[in-house]
Amino acid sequence: MIKSHSGVDTQQVFRSRDGWEFNKNDLAWRLNKNTTVYLGWVDDLTVDIKSSFLTTLQFYSVHSSAAHARNISERAKYFFKFTGGELNTISLLAYRANLDDSKQHYLGGLKGFFVTWYEQGHPGISEEFFKTLKAWVLKGNEVGRAVLQMDSLKGPLTDIEMQGVLDGVIACYSKSRLLLEQFSLILTLVHTGRRSVQIVALKIKDLLLTEKNGISAYSINFPRAKQRHALWRSTFNTCAIDEDLWLILQLQAVDTVKRLQGLVNFSLSNSLIKEVPLFADFVNLSHGISEKNLLELLQFDYLHAPVKICNTALTRFSEIHCVFSERTGAPLSLSPRRFRSTLGTNVARQGYGVSIVAEVLDHSNVRSAGYYIKSLSDIVARIDKAVAQQLAPLAQAFQGVLVASEKEAVRGGDSSSRVSNGRVNVGTCGNYGFCGALAPIACYTCTHFQPWVDGPHEEVLNELLAGSDRVWGVTKDVKTALANDRLILAVTEVVQRCAQAKRATCDG
Incomplete structure (x- = not known):
């Protein structure tokens, strides 16, 4: 049972901008799939201030984004907690x-909330309060610090870290761990x-395939986010992707449709x-839902996954596979923002x-995008030995x-498992299945590779x-020259481990 406030007006039910109905008298307003505004704290306010606050x-909640309404409620909660419920110029x-x-x-x-409160004529805010607040120029939220400082915990990932994430994600999925x-x-x-929020708002129809000249x-076709006064899925921006990602998302689409078909008593039409x-x-x-009612639900976000599944996926990956940062030596902390x-x-x-940069990130203005340009001086140069x-x-x-030698390796008795650099063998592959990766280059970051100590x-x-030096000499392009940096670190680690193993043998 949903608890309600007392002492508010009789018009109770409203619809949020995202199409969710909420009762003004309830202690919690569900404004969309991902956002609930909890309002139990307002019962500590005076009757007039509480009524005016809830009305504003x-x-x-009806005309702005759900996230904005929730943020206002949270900011107001701490404001009134500090002022003891007072709403005057002194407080x-x-x-x-x-x-x-x-x-x-x-x-x-x-500020904007209190101004709206006053201009709409709700009691509780004096003219003096309004004029004082209206005259202030307040600093906005500081953004871009993690980018500017190349923060190793919250900021952009290096190429080496990113490659580690990709290698790990692919390995975990191939082993059915994701x-x-x-x-x-x-x-x-x-x-x-x-x-x-943009990713979970996607529908199957947003995966686009076009052909031109064969x-x-x-x-x-991504729904845009943070668009002032825009309804859910009302504005879009197209993002080009490669065939590999498109095919994976097609598999995801097929899986989702299969799940839905198993829950309804009619055949799902193409439309x-x-x-x-x-x-x-x-x-x-x-x-037992009818096709008509299902179509109505699909016009809103009711059946879309919650935003938290993105963080849940990253948490699951981090639990089963550690990607270590070459900057800190610690496991990476991953988030969608990074x-x-x-x-x-x-x-x-x-x-x-x-x-x-603003276009690629789907920013409506270039202010935030400017931090990426300013951060260039902090980007690490190419790796040498x-x-x-x-x-x-x-x-x-x-x-x-x-492994100390071939005979100690998994599949060590199978000559076809040997990994060669084109001149001599460097180790053994422990994978019993087919592998089309380029040996030995791809092997050093593979979980199946067993390098020999004497390789x-x-x-x-x-x-x-x-090879990195040659690429740099020809292209002068840092991005291209850095392409094998994670591999270079993997081979270097093997060289170091082999040296340690040989020293241990001599000392023993």
Whole structure:
């Protein structure tokens, strides 16, 4: 049973901008799939202030985004907690004096709300309060710090870290340790840099395939986010993707449709399938639902997965596979925001201007995109042998198992399992299935690779470093020259481990 407030007006039921009905008298307003505003705290306010606050917040809940309405409620909660429920000029001045510069945006978020409250004629705010607040110019929320500082915990990932994530995600999915949905979500975050709320808003019809002159082009028609006054899925921006991601998302679409078909008593039409969420939540779907009612539900976000599944997928990956940072030596802390800032940084690093960065990240203005341009001076240069020796133990890019000799390896008795550098053998492959990867280059970051202690791994390392130098000499392109950095660290780690094993043998 939902609890309600007392002492509010009789018009109770409203519809949020995202189509969810909420009762103004309830202590919790569900405004969309992902956002609930909890209002039990307002019962501590006076009757007039509580009524005016709820009426103004109801206006915001109907006409603004659910996230904005929730943020206002949270900011107001702490405002009234500080002022003891008072709403006058003295309490306003005291609250502002209590905020340091980094927290002025707390009041900035409330400024528009209090102005609306006053201008709509609701009791509780005096003219003096209104004029004082209206005259203030308040600092906005500080953004871009993690990007500007290349924060190793919250900021953009390096190429080595990103490659480690991709290698790990693919390995975990191939071993059935990640679900298809989790695999699809993480790859979409990595390759598109879109916000979680945009990804879970996708429908199957948003996966686009076009052909021109016999050439296929793949893209995703992403619903835009953070668009002022825009309804859910009312504005879109297309993002080009490669065929690999498109095919994976097609598998995800097929899986979602299969799940839905098993829950209804009629055949899903092609037109209905187009409206089905790509990432769905059918937990509360009635098994006896009619086709008409299902179509109505599909017009809103009721059957779309909640935003939290993106973080859940990353948490699951981090639990089953550690990717170590070459900057800290610690396991990476992953979040959707880090993949977004990584994409922005990489676009800026390739020489594109602020407008292109804004376009790639689907920003409505270039203010936030400017931080990626400013961060360029902090980006690490190419790795040489000396640097590789320092970073290799931290990155832990080598994923296999070092063996003393071929006979100790899994499949050691099978001559076809030998891995060669084109001249001599360097180790054994423990995979019994087919592998089309380029040996030995791809092997050093593979979990099946078993390098031999006496293998010529330093020769492989020198060839990789020389290749990187050649690419740099020809292209002068840092991104291209950095392509094998994680592999260089993996081979360097093997060289170091082999040296340690040989020393241990001599000492023993």
